[in-house]
Amino acid sequence: MPEAAPSALHLLRQAPFALFLGSRILSAAALQVQVVAVGWQVYALTDSALALGLVGLVQFLPMLVLTLAVGQVVDRTDRRLLVGLCRLLTGLAALGLAWGSLAGWLDSQAIFAFVALLGALRAFEMPAQQALLAGVVAARDLPRATALASSANQVATICGPALGGILYALGGAALPYLAAALAFLVAGGMALAIRTPPRVAMRGRVTLENLFSGLTFIWSRPVLLGAVSLDMAAVLLGGAAALLPIYARDILQTGPLGLGMLRAGPAVGALAMSLFLAWRPLGGRAGQKMFAAVIVFGVTVVVFGLSTSLVLSTLALAVMGAADVVSVVVRQSLVQLSTPDEMRGRVAAVNSLFIGTSNQLGEFESGAAAALIGPVPAVVLGGIGTIIVAVLWMRWFPALRDIDRLEDLTTSRA
Template identity: 40%
Template sequence: MGALVSDTEPTHPFQVHNFRAYWASRLTMTLAQDAMLLVIQWQAYNLARDSGMNIAQGAGQLAIIGLLQFLPLFVLTPFSGLAADRFDRRKLALLTILAQFASAAALLGFTASGTVSLPVLFTVAIVLGIARCFSGPALSALSPNLVPKPILPTAIALSSISWQVGRLVGPAIGAVLYAFEPSLPYLMASALFAVSGTALALVGKVPQPAMRKDQRPIGAIIDGLQYVGRNKMVLGAITLDLFAVFLAGANALIPVFARDILHTDETGLAMLASATPAGAILAGLWFSFRPLSTNVGPKMLWAVAVFGLATVIFGFSTSLPLSLAMLFVIGAADMFSVYVRQSLIQLHTPDDKRGRVSSVSMMTISASNEGGDAFSGALAYVLGPVAAIVAGGVGALVTVAVWSRIFPVLRTTKTFDPPDDLLEGSKP
């Protein structure tokens, strides 16, 4: 499955040098990304409100930021998946880190000089969307080649922890640094992107699957999409996340709830932004020591249902402690679902298609996250933030009920192991 550091079969992903470097790179990159994103959202919302816009119009600016991040992902994701299967995945990810470093440095200059504006923030959102479009498939397809198959679910849990720790600590540090000096979060992000690139460069050579030489780019893209369509397990797991998180995107409206519903400051903002990843980290740590092995499909459905219910309660809450508790539950439930979904996708997909399948997964994740941010902001503009969040949580619950019917394989899947003939039969 990948280049190991010795002839002895490792029993834990951290025994593999390449995985340790990969994990450090993903952690520092996510720290920088999420610190930047929270500050961008906070700056955009405050610029809008201070310029005379009302709460709904301010939420609309957050919708624009989500949309501008999502559109590049939606348009370019099929090509980014093909790139992850055809080119060196490590080098491709390094290029995306460089683009994000340049974005952080640009915002550092604009903020320090007091010239940051909504158009500047919108432009950076587009660049970040493009970078994440290509980094997601490259890194997701790279990770299964770093460790042996028996410990891949543990590696996925640890990889998710690095992502969730970044989501927890990044916004918290970003908000605290912003309170001292608005440009400091971007200085930190620039330094973290530099560390991330260095760590990824330390990953040694890993196997790159050979693609069919007679297959043209468009044909290769279509082949990857057809594989997702044929594999009901992969399709059901991907689209369950797409619709549930798209509808119930509470995190997008955290600046609105912090300022105008819970009436808190940057400290409260940092706590709200960190509550969801805190729950996710706890769940991820649990799975890194106690990997899930039974009834994985039904448990994923229940996790998404809990996610939707907690979102409804968060929407109604006017208490900071209750809101923090519900965001914590949302994060833990989402991590449970992510762990199961990513393990199923990676283990049910041939290596020569992992880049393209990961790109489809990345597109749906982006549709649910950035697209969900845009949807939540737009819905808040029309209905108000409370009604938008409550309606989204109810929508997630409905999604679970519908998906358990139209994808019965999600209800019947007991383990992560694919059928014996699945991977062989799917190869060209």
Template identity: 40%
Template structure:
């Protein structure tokens, strides 16, 4: 730092981070609006055009999650490799461009009233393929554009962008869809283009490597082996995987909106926005007052609380109560996500961050998309309410098992990198 130049005290004082933050907000707003409505449209098409029962249409929502997960599973190693070998801005911009094309196709086919189940599943798979490249590249950018002491705050602010967009995207998209069905997808496409332009204005981001470059296949294998051998990383990543895999109430929100609470697409938008509202509030608080001590134990308690609130949501028959519970679910989930994201980023060397972020992203995607599959199948067998209760109870059990199986998680007390590594290796 040159003489007379003051070190930044907030990530928002860094121009590259501000552009990164805004690009993330726009892309997530567009994606959440598009994906929530895609699920509602699929459920609506299954019920109205194909004459399916509630159970049969619920199962189609589960298949929608599977359609998004398959490309994620296949392409995750390549996505992590791309984030570690190429300019991370270009990788993120390219993936956002694919998602923008999906939004354009949805807008046109919605306007023409030409949607059917095969088309919707194909578009969901294309979105899954794009999303797998966005996660690792965007997650790995932040540590390169802010100094390490500001990284936990940068992650909290990035979570605010994510969660605020997750509030606004579904809510605005649902309200607009109720009036003009094709317009939300058109807005999503425009926002994707804007996000592409913004992320490309950030200074070039490429991973720093020590020693001679490894061959691509060896890099992929090295990233997987590194996560497997580091029990702390493995515990963090798999905790989220199995807990959210079971507690996947979000996948069944179209069922609750249409056939249990009877609130339609507007209500669905509000219900999808509610968890993000709670999460955004906690993320805002964490950006000013980040957690400092006993972070591992707090992460475990947050996951257990998420499971308990999931059970409570299943029995609600009042929209306002459901929204309140969903907001609390988002709040406790944000605590877990904030801690886990910070720990994974701080524990991982920079030259492996892309691949580790890709594996972490695969776990998140598996918990979300395969969670939708599990929820759809469980709903077909137990009904929507029974499926949500089963999932919430499962998340609590997973938390108890992981607290015992991975004591490293309980021992993590701080976000200081050297102290953290010493704590979890004790």
């Protein structure tokens, strides 16, 4: 009989995984603090929904340009070192935002420049972090470890927006930027302290074949292509994060603290679901459960879009976050378990591009749509679009729909 996977508590007692989680919590919390400050500051400076959307676009463009190069770097270098350096440099960029806010020269154009730099660093950090997890835990533990990592991320996403809103209310934009900088710097040090077993890094010349190999790998495997494209299309249409400052100030009649509450809402639901999945993994019919979760995600987007109550809006966002975690755990487990270690960086880079398309480009789509037809119609139509996407993908990717247990997947199956 195969050895049973360790419990969540046993995984947490392993020093490399504990450092990985600690670094991820701090960096994710710092990112959320920074996101609240940037969103509120940009909207205060411009009073423009389109400007909020441009924040997402400016983050996405470096990721789009760098994706192919990022995969090569992640597979050819020490992933732990790459994660640590990216977080240290992100901390220095946050210090620059704080300095500009204190000195009074930070206008919307300067913020966009900093956001572009942060997007470039995230382009390297995200796939390196995804690939690093597979080196920290055994393959059989990845579904549970992915759920735990998602839990850590959601803890940070709950605390980060609330902290960002409080700090902004107390000291303006400079204070949350300073707090984010400190957290990023500590997170970078923790990532550098992780010790993993030696691995064989990719060698040889860079060719067109290996440059595009991550994209080719995903494209040739319908299950992987279906999983990453479903998440991209669903969140691209149903993402409303860029419009939260508008909802907080203009629709729900609240301030930075209310914005922090709204940003924390998805994380509360996501934390509850990810902890549940760490305790009790998805088990059988994982593909069907993922599609059901995407449909629930779309329904809650519609509810949020129509709500004029801060409480109801926050509850809808919490359910939305819980549904999203199911999709994240299935997608990340599929990517990691179906990919040989020597290719994980290139595949993770393409996966990160899909994630960036859904998140950052989705923010631009939301901002542009809100500028054209108003925030409420933009959000509601996006939620309806998400539901339609889930129904279509169930028909177009039956192999993904019919996946049973994630734990049974191996790199030979995709």
